[in-house]
Amino acid sequence: MKWQKLIVVALRSITRNRMRSLLTMLGIIIGVASVIALVALGEGSQADITAEIDSMGTNLIIVVPESADSHGVRGAAGSSTSLSLDDAEAIDQQVAAVANVSAEIRLSEQVVAGNSNWNTSVQGVSESFLAIRNYEVVQGTFFSRRDVTAKAKLAVLGQTVVDELFAGKNPVGSRIRIRNVPFQVIGVLGEKGQNGMGTDQDDVILVPAPTALYRLSDGKTVRGILISATTPAKIDEAKVEVAAVLRKTHRLRDNQENDFSLRDQSEITDMASQVTGTLTLLLGAIAGVSLMVGGIGVMNIMLVSVTERTREIGIRLAIGARSGDILLQFLIEAVILCLCGGVIGIMAGLGTAFVMGEVMGTGVVVNPSVIVLSVGFTLAVGVFFGFYPARKAANLNPIEALRYE
Amino acid sequence: MKPIQLERICKTFYLGDAQVKALDNVDLSIDRGEFVAVIGASGSGKSTLMNVVGCLDHADSGKYLLEGQSVRDLNRRQLADIRNQRIGFVFQGFNLLARTTALENVLLPLLYFRGSMPAGQAHRRAVDALQRVGLADRMHHEPNQLSGGQQQRVAIARALVNDPAIILADEPTGNLDSRTTLDVLALFQELNDSGITIVLVTHESDVAEHARRVIEMQDGTIRKDFQVENRRRAHVPAMAGGRLS
Ligand SMILES: Nc1ncnc2c1ncn2[C@@H]1O[C@H](COP(=O)(O)OP(=O)(O)O)[C@@H](O)[C@H]1O
Ligand SMILES: [Mg+2]
Numbered sequence: 001m002k003w004q005k006l007i008v009v010a011l012r013s014i015t016r017n018r019m020r021s022l023l024t025m026l027g028i029i030i031g032v033a034s035v036i037a038l039v040a041l042g043e044g045s046q047a048d049i050t051a052e053i054d055s056m057g058t059n060l061i062i063v064v065p066e067s068a069d070s071h072g073v074r075g076a077a078g079s080s081t082s083l084s085l086d087d088a089e090a091i092d093q094q095v096a097a098v099a100n101v102s103a104e105i106r107l108s109e110q111v112v113a114g115n116s117n118w119n120t121s122v123q124g125v126s127e128s129f130l131a132i133r134n135y136e137v138v139q140g141t142f143f144s145r146r147d148v149t150a151k152a153k154l155a156v157l158g159q160t161v162v163d164e165l166f167a168g169k170n171p172v173g174s175r176i177r178i179r180n181v182p183f184q185v186i187g188v189l190g191e192k193g194q195n196g197m198g199t200d201q202d203d204v205i206l207v208p209a210p211t212a213l214y215r216l217s218d219g220k221t222v223r224g225i226l227i228s229a230t231t232p233a234k235i236d237e238a239k240v241e242v243a244a245v246l247r248k249t250h251r252l253r254d255n256q257e258n259d260f261s262l263r264d265q266s267e268i269t270d271m272a273s274q275v276t277g278t279l280t281l282l283l284g285a286i287a288g289v290s291l292m293v294g295g296i297g298v299m300n301i302m303l304v305s306v307t308e309r310t311r312e313i314g315i316r317l318a319i320g321a322r323s324g325d326i327l328l329q330f331l332i333e334a335v336i337l338c339l340c341g342g343v344i345g346i347m348a349g350l351g352t353a354f355v356m357g358e359v360m361g362t363g364v365v366v367n368p369s370v371i372v373l374s375v376g377f378t379l380a381v382g383v384f385f386g387f388y389p390a391r392k393a394a395n396l397n398p399i400e401a402l403r404y405e
Numbered sequence: 406m407k408p409i410q411l412e413r414i415c416k417t418f419y420l421g422d423a424q425v426k427a428l429d430n431v432d433l434s435i436d437r438g439e440f441v442a443v444i445g446a447s448g449s450g451k452s453t454l455m456n457v458v459g460c461l462d463h464a465d466s467g468k469y470l471l472e473g474q475s476v477r478d479l480n481r482r483q484l485a486d487i488r489n490q491r492i493g494f495v496f497q498g499f500n501l502l503a504r505t506t507a508l509e510n511v512l513l514p515l516l517y518f519r520g521s522m523p524a525g526q527a528h529r530r531a532v533d534a535l536q537r538v539g540l541a542d543r544m545h546h547e548p549n550q551l552s553g554g555q556q557q558r559v560a561i562a563r564a565l566v567n568d569p570a571i572i573l574a575d576e577p578t579g580n581l582d583s584r585t586t587l588d589v590l591a592l593f594q595e596l597n598d599s600g601i602t603i604v605l606v607t608h609e610s611d612v613a614e615h616a617r618r619v620i621e622m623q624d625g626t627i628r629k630d631f632q633v634e635n636r637r638r639a640h641v642p643a644m645a646g647g648r649l650s
Pocket of ligand 2: 451452
């Protein structure tokens with residue numbers, strides 16, 4: 001008996017009992033839909049995070065202090081500061097593979113303008129910060145290298161701060177007070193919106209790093225040094241050289257470990273995507289289990305269907321169907337059911353993913369290989385869970401099957 | 406070569422400790438073109454005999470030659486092909502597929518036909534078979550839209566469609582009233598006249614009187630075997646007049 005004929009027979013059997021067929025497919029539909037939706041959303045948010053990290057700046061390398069007291073190298077006990085403005089300066093002077101360097105000092109301060117006040121994040125940075133972090137100034141100017149060395153009391157405001165302190169009016173030229181120190185506003189940053197953690201990136205005031213360090217703070221707490229390598233290919237070279245410079249300025253002996261650590265953007269991306277990747281895998285596994293349950297549902301209903309159709313099988317055997325024909329018929333039925341369920345599931349899954357993505361504001365990535373994979377998987381589920389019922393049908397004794405009521 | 410030749414066929418069923426000799430040393434030979442009625446009390450082994458003859462069941466012992474070929478050496482798959490090609494079955498309960506049109510039911514054996522047959526030819530043969538039983542106009546009806554007699558004629562068309570040498574019918578009129586019984590018997594007689602060998606099980610003697618030869622079974626053995634004198638003819642108004650609805 002030819003394949004096409006068996007497929008026709010199987011299709012007839014499926015359409016003859018539409019409700020049962022639909023119920024049989026339901027488990028598969030739900031399984032596949034959840035796989036597709038979860039993976040699309042998982043990969044979507046992974047792509048979001050990657051894009052966001054990329055937007056932090058190009059060729060970015062971040063130096064952060066490692067707890068110094070464990071090394072006992074410098075500073076009083078309890079101080080965790082191992083980075084200084086001099087370190088940033090040294091890197092800028094000595095490392096060829098580095099394009100821009102900015103120390104970063106972060107303070108949370110109450111800021112007053114006229115009779116408005118606002119709590120915000122005051123960041124001390126150098127004049128290269130804009131280039132490193134892909135920020136731009138939309139009104140006024142940014143401070144210059146000379147302003148930075150002169151510890152000038154100049155400030156550049158994020159849009160949120162402008163809204164809160166100046167009700168959205170152009171603040172350039174106005175005065176604000178941070179810790180009672182007067183600053184002159186010289187510029188406004190372009191809007192960045194929220195980052196992945198939900199922090200408002202526009203709720204910020206940028207001031208020269210030395211000003212922040214010596215006029216607003218204890219003169220020690222440099223949170224980190226932001227570096228951009230000249231090209232992506234130079235990132236590794238730059239890291240090696242930066243480490244060498246810092247070991248020298250920190251006077252570390254050969255047997256001492258680094259009291260700082262270096263991360264480049266790819267590592268940060270990797271870390272983030274590892275987290276989301278694990279999440280995607282986990283969600284995928286849950287969805288896989290539900291697909292498995294769907295497969296068992298198919299087997300269950302196929303078994304019921306074999307019992308229900310015992311007489312039909314008896315008739316077919318009596319008029320000359322080989323048991324192989326019966327086996328194939330039921331197997332093909334199971335596979336068609338699973339495949340149809342799979343296709344419906346894919347559409348439902350994609351629909352769900354797009355709706356959920358819209359609602360949650362995350363991206364959706366349609367990965368063709370996941371779709372191919374789930375089709376393949378449902379095929380396998382159909383064959384695997386269809387085989388036992390099909391074999392049961394094929395091995396029926398025709399006489400007993402005919403007598404079955 | 407005789408279509409059916411049984412020698413010392415035995416078939417025993419075991420139910421717990423009890424054993425039932427459903428067929429006990431049955432010798433039987435049936436010639437081409439015969440119309441044999443098998444009668445006997447319920448439980449006398451008629452159905453078992455039909456199942457063995459129809460290659461649905463193996464005998465425990467004895468020899469069965471179907472058109473000269475010993476059936477004992479054949480495997481399940483070869484038996485399936487024999488059922489498909491050489492034997493047509495008609496059952497008491499019609500055994501049509503539900504929610505399937507008469508035409509599709511009749512097409513069923515052709516579906517399992519091993520040779521090559523274009524769909525068009527299969528369709529033509531199915532329509533021919535339905536025409537032969539007088540149901541060409543009911544082709545697209547499903548079993549629940551047909552009367553008992555019509556359903557049985559669809560079943561006969563299905564048995565005919567592969568052009569078998571033998572038709573085996575186990576109590577084909579058991580579920581029919583006397584008028585439709587006559588319709589079906591007329592059909593069998595007509596098919597027999599065209600050369601098909603027919604073996605028909607019944608427990609009604611007036612049905613048996615339509616055959617040429619009667620075999621009476623008792624406790625798994627053949628008790629009587631005789632030719633019918635004064636054979637009855639059932640008339641075929643169905644095909645001539647079309648009072649089928
Ligand atoms: N599958 C079976 N298992 C056990 N006993 C059976 C089976 N089939 C038939 N028999 C027994 O064999 C005997 C003959 O049965 P059967 O051929 O059906 O008789 P008939 O068709 O003449 O009424 C009966 O006693 C019946 O109970
Ligand atoms: Mg019987």
